[in-house]
Amino acid sequence: MTYPASDEPPRPGPQGPVRLGPFARTALRPSPTARIDDGFWSVRRDVNANISIPQGPALLESAGNLHDLRLAAGTATGAYRGQYPFMDSDVYKWLEAASWELAHHQQGTGDARARRLADDVERIIALVAEAQQDDGYLNTWFQVTRDDAHYQDLRWGHELYCAGHLIQAAVAHHRSTGRSGLLDVAVRFADQIDSVFGHGKRIDGIDGHPEVETALVELFRETGERRYLDLAGYFVDSHGRGLLGSEVYCQDRVPLREAQNVEGHAVRQLYLLAAAADLAAESGEAELLRANERLWQAMTATKTHITGGLGAHHDEEDFGDPYELPNERAYCETCAAIASIQWSWRMALLTGHARYSDLIERTLFNGFLAGVSLDGERWLYVNPLQVRDGHTDPGGDQSARRTRWFRCACCPPNVMRLLSSLQHYLASTDGRGLQIHQYASGRLTGDAFGMPVVVSVHTNYPWHGRITLTVEDSPGDRPWTLALRVPQWCEQYSVQVDGAAVETRAVQGWLRLERSWRQGEVVLLDLDLEPRLTRADPRVDAVRGCVAIERGPLVYCLEQVDHPGGGLDDVLIDTTRPLAVKHRPDLLGGVTVIAAAGQRRTPAVEAAHWWPYRAADPVAAATDPPADGERIELTAVPYYAWANRQDGSMRVWLPIL
Amino acid sequence: MTYPASDEPPRPGPQGPVRLGPFARTALRPSPTARIDDGFWSVRRDVNANISIPQGPALLESAGNLHDLRLAAGTATGAYRGQYPFMDSDVYKWLEAASWELAHHQQGTGDARARRLADDVERIIALVAEAQQDDGYLNTWFQVTRDDAHYQDLRWGHELYCAGHLIQAAVAHHRSTGRSGLLDVAVRFADQIDSVFGHGKRIDGIDGHPEVETALVELFRETGERRYLDLAGYFVDSHGRGLLGSEVYCQDRVPLREAQNVEGHAVRQLYLLAAAADLAAESGEAELLRANERLWQAMTATKTHITGGLGAHHDEEDFGDPYELPNERAYCETCAAIASIQWSWRMALLTGHARYSDLIERTLFNGFLAGVSLDGERWLYVNPLQVRDGHTDPGGDQSARRTRWFRCACCPPNVMRLLSSLQHYLASTDGRGLQIHQYASGRLTGDAFGMPVVVSVHTNYPWHGRITLTVEDSPGDRPWTLALRVPQWCEQYSVQVDGAAVETRAVQGWLRLERSWRQGEVVLLDLDLEPRLTRADPRVDAVRGCVAIERGPLVYCLEQVDHPGGGLDDVLIDTTRPLAVKHRPDLLGGVTVIAAAGQRRTPAVEAAHWWPYRAADPVAAATDPPADGERIELTAVPYYAWANRQDGSMRVWLPIL
Incomplete structure (x- = not known):
C-alpha cells in the first residue's frame, strides 16, 4: 500500500493547519485559529500554563531526564538515571506541551513568563540536538547504557516510540513558532529510521509501542515528504505480521484490518489506531476506514468505562474482555484517555460523525481530567472508579492517591500537551x-x-x-x-x-x-442539564444493581470526606427520591454538587461471621435482604475533582437501595 | 523471643509424627497413620501417583531444572535454563511429593512403579547433593549465573525460599523412608544459613518470599535442633522491620503481631502465617496466636472467594482490598490455595476449632482441586471464577486454559505434594x-x-x-x-x-x-446434600444480584459446552424454580450435575448501540429492565472439574432472573 493513494496534497493534521494548505475533500479540517479565552477549560488551561508546564524543566532535571541527555551528549558524567529506555519521551512530550503553549503567547513582548518558557524550550531543544548522534539516531538510554544494541530489542526498546514523540514535539514547535531547530533534529532521526526500517531494508520490524506512526504522518504533513507517510504505512501494516512474536501486548496478534475488537495494551492499541485513522484519511482506503469504525464501535460498546476511561487490567495495562469493566481495578490510564481523544478526533474529522466528539467530551471531562489535580501539581496514572474503605494503597505509579511525579512519568507531560492544545479539538x-x-x-x-x-x-x-x-x-x-x-x-x-x-x-x-x-x-x-441516573448494559457485571449519577457531560462520584461517620462500602442510593443540584463556588474550585437520598447499611449480623457467603432463601433470592441502616444524604461531586482533598474511599457506581 | 518458650519437646509436625514423640498439651496431633484407600480422593491421589508424579522427572529435565543442577555440580556445560532464581524449588517440591508417595508403597517389594519412583528420587537427590557447595550453600541460579552475589538480592533472590523447599523435601523424605541423604544436604544448608543470618551475624535480613520459616520449624521437629526453631522465629519476627524496604509485596510493611488483615502477595503472606502458627504452637505465645486468629478471620470474612481461592490481583499476585473479589480476574493462585490449607491445618491443630477445617474442605474440593486437570497432566496457575464469551486468552502462566507446564512452574509440584500427603489433613x-x-x-x-x-x-x-x-x-x-x-x-x-x-x-x-x-x-x-443457592455479603460488589450453586462442599459452575446455542454472558438463573440433582458417571470422571431453570437474555436494542450506558427511569431503577429471552435449562458442574473439555466461557456466580 502506498500512502497517499493519489497525488492529492496532504490533509491538515488534527492539530491545526499545515503549511501545505487545506485538503479539499468532504472531510473536516480543525478550526485553524480556535482559541479558548474564558470559562471551565480556560481555568484548567491556565493552571496547566502557569503551574504544570513551568514546573516541567525542574521535574525533568530532578528525575534525571535532562541529565541523561547530557550524558548522551558527552557534556556530563555519572550513571544513567531512570530505569526505562523511554526516559527521553517525557522530555519530548513536555516540549510539545510547551510549544503549543508558546503559540498562545505573543513572543518578544514584555511577558516575562512567555520569555522564560521560550528560553526553557530553546535550552532543552539545544540539549536534545547535542545528544543526537551524527547519523541521526537519538535515544539516551541506549546511547549511554547499551550503545551496541540499537534497534536490537524492538519489543521493549521504545526507540521508535521516543522518535515519535520527538517528531510530534518538533511539529508542534514548528507550527507554533515557525522555528526549525527541533524539526531539523526530528527530520534527521526520521531519515535515519527510514534508511534502516522497511521491506527489503536492514530491519523488517516494528516498535513494541506504537507512536512513531502518527508522528510520521504529521511529519509528512508538515514537510510534504512522502517517504514519511509511506514509512508510517509500513509500520501500521506490519502490526500483526508476527514480527514481535504475535504478542497481543505489542499489538502484533492480528493485522488491524482483520481485528474485531480493541485488545492488548490500551495505549499502544489507541496510538496505533490514531495512526490508522490518519492513514485512512490520507489514502481514502475504505477497508482501513471500516476497520477503524468497527474497532471504535466495539471499544465503546464493550470496553469503555462510563468516564471514557479505557483498560481493565493493571497487568499488562490491557483492555480486558468485552464487558469486563471493574471499578476498583479500572486501570483507565490517563494516557489511554488522551490516546482515545486523539483517535476519536481523527475519526471525527474523517467521518464527520458526532459520536466521536461525544466520546471526546465524555473523556475530556472525566477520564482525562481526573488525571491531574486541581492545582496542577499532582497526578494520577490510573483512574479507578472505586476506592474501598479498607484500601491498602500500593503507592508508586499505580497509586490511587495523587503523586508528584512517576517513575514511569508518561502521563503528566501527556496531560500537559493535551491541555495546551485543547483548542484544536473544539x-x-x-x-x-x-x-x-x-x-x-x-x-x-x-x-x-x-x-x-x-x-x-x-x-x-x-x-x-x-x-x-x-x-x-x-x-x-x-x-x-x-x-x-x-x-x-x-x-x-x-x-x-x-x-x-x-x-x-x-x-x-x-x-x-x-x-x-x-x-x-x-x-x-x-x-438541559437535569441530573440523571445512569445504568449499564446488564453484561457489565461489575455494576449490576447500581446507578451512576451524571449531569451534562460530567460523571459524578461520592467521596468519603463528604460522608462523615463511616465509609462508602455500605452506602446505597434511594433512586425513588429526586436529585438536587447546588453550585458550590467554594468547593473544589467551584463545582455543582448533586445531593441524593441514601442509606448507610448496617452490616448484617452474619457479615461479621468468618464466612461472607450464606445460603439464600430461593424465593427471596431475587432481592438482597432488606437493608437496615441510617438514612443519609449523599453528596456527589464531579469525578474529575476527586482525590483533591483528604485520602479516603470513593465510588462512582452506587448500589440501589 | 526464644522458641520454644519452655523446655518442652517439640510438637508433632502438621504432617505426621516426628521422631521425638507427641507433645502432651491439649492441642491436636495429626492422625499418625491415616490413609486413604477408596473413593473420591483415592481417585485423585491415584492420578497424582500414577500420572502426575511419574511425569515429573521428564518435565524437570525438559524445563532445564535438572540440567541446572548439573551445571552447578560441574557435570554439565551450557547455559543456565529458566529465567528464575527459584528453579531449584520445583525440583524440591517434586522430591517432597515423591517422598510422601513413597511412604504409601512397600519398598523393596515387586512393585516396579514404586521401585522406579524410588530410583528417580535417589537419582535426583544425588544430583542435588552434587550441586551443593562445600559450605552448604545451594542455589543453582546464583551458583551458575551470579556466583559473586549470594544473599545480595534478598528481595528477589529466593535463596532462602529454595532452601525452605529443600528442607521440606528432606523432612518428607526422611519421615517417609528413614533415609538421611537429603536430610544431610538440608541440614548443611540450614547450618550455613544459620551461620550467616541473624541479629549480630553477617546479615540481618529476610527472604522476599517466606517459606524457609515453616521449613526450619519442621527441621527442628525432625532433628530436635533448637537453633532451627530460633532461626525460624528470627525470620518471622523480622518481617515488618523494614529490612526489605517495608514492601507489602514482600510481607515487610508491618510486623505480623500488629497486622489487621492479610495483605500483599498472597502466597508469601500465607507461607509466613503458616510459620507464625507453627511458632505460636511451639512457644505458646498468646499474642502471636491472637494475631493468627485475627488475620485468619479477616481473610476469610473479607478476602476469600467462595471457592476458597485467595488473591484478587494479577498484578503483584496481591490479596487486594476487603470485599474486592472479582470473578474474571480472581487470581486465586493454586499455590495460594495450598498455602491456605497449610496455614489452616496448623490453626486447626493448634486451636481445635472446626472452622479451620471447614475452610480446608472448601479449598480442597474447589480452589485447590481446580488447579489440576482430571487426567493429571495439565494445570491452572490462576483459577478465575468467570471466563467471558469474548475472552482473549493471554496464554502463558496466567492462562485461563490448562497448560502442560509453566515458565514459573510453582503450582504443579505443589499440587503433587499436597495430594500425596493429603491423608495428613484428615x-x-x-x-x-x-x-x-x-x-x-x-x-x-x-x-x-x-x-x-x-x-x-x-x-x-x-x-x-x-x-x-x-x-x-x-x-x-x-x-x-x-x-x-x-x-x-x-x-x-x-x-x-x-x-x-x-x-x-x-x-x-x-x-x-x-x-x-x-x-x-x-x-x-x-x-444433607440438598443443593443450595448461595449469596455473598452485599459488600462483595462483584456478585451483586447473583447466586452461586453449591452442594455439600462443592461449588458449581456453568460451562459453555453444556449450553449450546450461545454464550454465558447473557444467562440468568430463575431462583424460584427447584434445583435438580443427577449423578452422571459418564461425565468428567463421574460427577453429580445440578440442573436449574434459566433464561438466555436477548441483548436489548440499546446494547447494540455504541454506548453501553443509558439513562435509568428513576422509579424503575431498582430493577433491571425485564429481560426478554429464551428459557433454557442450566447445567452446573463442579467447579473443580471445569476446563477439562473444550475451551469456552464459564461462570460461578449467576445473575438472578
Missing part, C-alpha cells in the same frame, strides 16, 4: 461553514466558500447549559452552515436565533443551522 | 480420642489414654452424604471421644450408632460422641 470547518464539537468560551474560525467565518462562544458550561454563540465574521449574504453538536447525553434542548426559537432538530447529533449569517447575530443553544 | 488425635476433619474412605488412627484407637471410614462423599465409620480398634471399656466435624455448610444431619439414632448436636462444628467404643461398632453420619 471545532472544524469543511469549506461550507463551521462545526462546533465542544463548548468552551472562546473564538472559533472556519471558512465558507473561500471566505472566513468567525464565531465567538460564551458559556458557563458544564455548570450551565446555555451556550451563546455570536457571529463575528460572515461572508456576506451567501448561506453557510453553523453546525452544533447536541451531546449524546442530552435529551432536551432548544435553540434560538436572535431571540426567535428555531424548530430544527439534531440529526445524528448535529443541529445544522444554514442561513446567510449576519455579523452580530446571536445563537442561543440551551442544553 | 484426622487428629488428642490423647483422648480421634477427631475426623475430612471425610474420605480410609483408615484413621489415634490414641486414647495411651492406647491406640482405629476407625475406618467408608463413604461416597461428596456425591453422597452418608459416612460410615467403623471402630476397628478401641482401648477396652474406657470411654473416649470420636469427634466428627459437621461441615459449616451443612444445616441438616443425623447420626446413628449401631442403628440407633443419636440426638447429640454439633457444638461449634464438632459432634462429639463419647463412649466406651467397642470394636466393630458402626457410626452412620448422614449429611
Whole structure:
C-alpha cells in the first residue's frame, strides 16, 4: 500500500493547519485559529500554563531526564538515571506541551513568563540536538547504557516510540513558532529510521509501542515528504505480521484490518489506531476506514468505562474482555484517555460523525481530567472508579492517591500537551461553514466558500447549559452552515436565533443551522442539564444493581470526606427520591454538587461471621435482604475533582437501595 | 523471643509424627497413620501417583531444572535454563511429593512403579547433593549465573525460599523412608544459613518470599535442633522491620503481631502465617496466636472467594482490598490455595476449632482441586471464577486454559505434594480420642489414654452424604471421644450408632460422641446434600444480584459446552424454580450435575448501540429492565472439574432472573 493513494496534497493534521494548505475533500479540517479565552477549560488551561508546564524543566532535571541527555551528549558524567529506555519521551512530550503553549503567547513582548518558557524550550531543544548522534539516531538510554544494541530489542526498546514523540514535539514547535531547530533534529532521526526500517531494508520490524506512526504522518504533513507517510504505512501494516512474536501486548496478534475488537495494551492499541485513522484519511482506503469504525464501535460498546476511561487490567495495562469493566481495578490510564481523544478526533474529522466528539467530551471531562489535580501539581496514572474503605494503597505509579511525579512519568507531560492544545479539538470547518464539537468560551474560525467565518462562544458550561454563540465574521449574504453538536447525553434542548426559537432538530447529533449569517447575530443553544441516573448494559457485571449519577457531560462520584461517620462500602442510593443540584463556588474550585437520598447499611449480623457467603432463601433470592441502616444524604461531586482533598474511599457506581 | 518458650519437646509436625514423640498439651496431633484407600480422593491421589508424579522427572529435565543442577555440580556445560532464581524449588517440591508417595508403597517389594519412583528420587537427590557447595550453600541460579552475589538480592533472590523447599523435601523424605541423604544436604544448608543470618551475624535480613520459616520449624521437629526453631522465629519476627524496604509485596510493611488483615502477595503472606502458627504452637505465645486468629478471620470474612481461592490481583499476585473479589480476574493462585490449607491445618491443630477445617474442605474440593486437570497432566496457575464469551486468552502462566507446564512452574509440584500427603489433613488425635476433619474412605488412627484407637471410614462423599465409620480398634471399656466435624455448610444431619439414632448436636462444628467404643461398632453420619443457592455479603460488589450453586462442599459452575446455542454472558438463573440433582458417571470422571431453570437474555436494542450506558427511569431503577429471552435449562458442574473439555466461557456466580 502506498500512502497517499493519489497525488492529492496532504490533509491538515488534527492539530491545526499545515503549511501545505487545506485538503479539499468532504472531510473536516480543525478550526485553524480556535482559541479558548474564558470559562471551565480556560481555568484548567491556565493552571496547566502557569503551574504544570513551568514546573516541567525542574521535574525533568530532578528525575534525571535532562541529565541523561547530557550524558548522551558527552557534556556530563555519572550513571544513567531512570530505569526505562523511554526516559527521553517525557522530555519530548513536555516540549510539545510547551510549544503549543508558546503559540498562545505573543513572543518578544514584555511577558516575562512567555520569555522564560521560550528560553526553557530553546535550552532543552539545544540539549536534545547535542545528544543526537551524527547519523541521526537519538535515544539516551541506549546511547549511554547499551550503545551496541540499537534497534536490537524492538519489543521493549521504545526507540521508535521516543522518535515519535520527538517528531510530534518538533511539529508542534514548528507550527507554533515557525522555528526549525527541533524539526531539523526530528527530520534527521526520521531519515535515519527510514534508511534502516522497511521491506527489503536492514530491519523488517516494528516498535513494541506504537507512536512513531502518527508522528510520521504529521511529519509528512508538515514537510510534504512522502517517504514519511509511506514509512508510517509500513509500520501500521506490519502490526500483526508476527514480527514481535504475535504478542497481543505489542499489538502484533492480528493485522488491524482483520481485528474485531480493541485488545492488548490500551495505549499502544489507541496510538496505533490514531495512526490508522490518519492513514485512512490520507489514502481514502475504505477497508482501513471500516476497520477503524468497527474497532471504535466495539471499544465503546464493550470496553469503555462510563468516564471514557479505557483498560481493565493493571497487568499488562490491557483492555480486558468485552464487558469486563471493574471499578476498583479500572486501570483507565490517563494516557489511554488522551490516546482515545486523539483517535476519536481523527475519526471525527474523517467521518464527520458526532459520536466521536461525544466520546471526546465524555473523556475530556472525566477520564482525562481526573488525571491531574486541581492545582496542577499532582497526578494520577490510573483512574479507578472505586476506592474501598479498607484500601491498602500500593503507592508508586499505580497509586490511587495523587503523586508528584512517576517513575514511569508518561502521563503528566501527556496531560500537559493535551491541555495546551485543547483548542484544536473544539471545532472544524469543511469549506461550507463551521462545526462546533465542544463548548468552551472562546473564538472559533472556519471558512465558507473561500471566505472566513468567525464565531465567538460564551458559556458557563458544564455548570450551565446555555451556550451563546455570536457571529463575528460572515461572508456576506451567501448561506453557510453553523453546525452544533447536541451531546449524546442530552435529551432536551432548544435553540434560538436572535431571540426567535428555531424548530430544527439534531440529526445524528448535529443541529445544522444554514442561513446567510449576519455579523452580530446571536445563537442561543440551551442544553438541559437535569441530573440523571445512569445504568449499564446488564453484561457489565461489575455494576449490576447500581446507578451512576451524571449531569451534562460530567460523571459524578461520592467521596468519603463528604460522608462523615463511616465509609462508602455500605452506602446505597434511594433512586425513588429526586436529585438536587447546588453550585458550590467554594468547593473544589467551584463545582455543582448533586445531593441524593441514601442509606448507610448496617452490616448484617452474619457479615461479621468468618464466612461472607450464606445460603439464600430461593424465593427471596431475587432481592438482597432488606437493608437496615441510617438514612443519609449523599453528596456527589464531579469525578474529575476527586482525590483533591483528604485520602479516603470513593465510588462512582452506587448500589440501589 | 526464644522458641520454644519452655523446655518442652517439640510438637508433632502438621504432617505426621516426628521422631521425638507427641507433645502432651491439649492441642491436636495429626492422625499418625491415616490413609486413604477408596473413593473420591483415592481417585485423585491415584492420578497424582500414577500420572502426575511419574511425569515429573521428564518435565524437570525438559524445563532445564535438572540440567541446572548439573551445571552447578560441574557435570554439565551450557547455559543456565529458566529465567528464575527459584528453579531449584520445583525440583524440591517434586522430591517432597515423591517422598510422601513413597511412604504409601512397600519398598523393596515387586512393585516396579514404586521401585522406579524410588530410583528417580535417589537419582535426583544425588544430583542435588552434587550441586551443593562445600559450605552448604545451594542455589543453582546464583551458583551458575551470579556466583559473586549470594544473599545480595534478598528481595528477589529466593535463596532462602529454595532452601525452605529443600528442607521440606528432606523432612518428607526422611519421615517417609528413614533415609538421611537429603536430610544431610538440608541440614548443611540450614547450618550455613544459620551461620550467616541473624541479629549480630553477617546479615540481618529476610527472604522476599517466606517459606524457609515453616521449613526450619519442621527441621527442628525432625532433628530436635533448637537453633532451627530460633532461626525460624528470627525470620518471622523480622518481617515488618523494614529490612526489605517495608514492601507489602514482600510481607515487610508491618510486623505480623500488629497486622489487621492479610495483605500483599498472597502466597508469601500465607507461607509466613503458616510459620507464625507453627511458632505460636511451639512457644505458646498468646499474642502471636491472637494475631493468627485475627488475620485468619479477616481473610476469610473479607478476602476469600467462595471457592476458597485467595488473591484478587494479577498484578503483584496481591490479596487486594476487603470485599474486592472479582470473578474474571480472581487470581486465586493454586499455590495460594495450598498455602491456605497449610496455614489452616496448623490453626486447626493448634486451636481445635472446626472452622479451620471447614475452610480446608472448601479449598480442597474447589480452589485447590481446580488447579489440576482430571487426567493429571495439565494445570491452572490462576483459577478465575468467570471466563467471558469474548475472552482473549493471554496464554502463558496466567492462562485461563490448562497448560502442560509453566515458565514459573510453582503450582504443579505443589499440587503433587499436597495430594500425596493429603491423608495428613484428615484426622487428629488428642490423647483422648480421634477427631475426623475430612471425610474420605480410609483408615484413621489415634490414641486414647495411651492406647491406640482405629476407625475406618467408608463413604461416597461428596456425591453422597452418608459416612460410615467403623471402630476397628478401641482401648477396652474406657470411654473416649470420636469427634466428627459437621461441615459449616451443612444445616441438616443425623447420626446413628449401631442403628440407633443419636440426638447429640454439633457444638461449634464438632459432634462429639463419647463412649466406651467397642470394636466393630458402626457410626452412620448422614449429611444433607440438598443443593443450595448461595449469596455473598452485599459488600462483595462483584456478585451483586447473583447466586452461586453449591452442594455439600462443592461449588458449581456453568460451562459453555453444556449450553449450546450461545454464550454465558447473557444467562440468568430463575431462583424460584427447584434445583435438580443427577449423578452422571459418564461425565468428567463421574460427577453429580445440578440442573436449574434459566433464561438466555436477548441483548436489548440499546446494547447494540455504541454506548453501553443509558439513562435509568428513576422509579424503575431498582430493577433491571425485564429481560426478554429464551428459557433454557442450566447445567452446573463442579467447579473443580471445569476446563477439562473444550475451551469456552464459564461462570460461578449467576445473575438472578
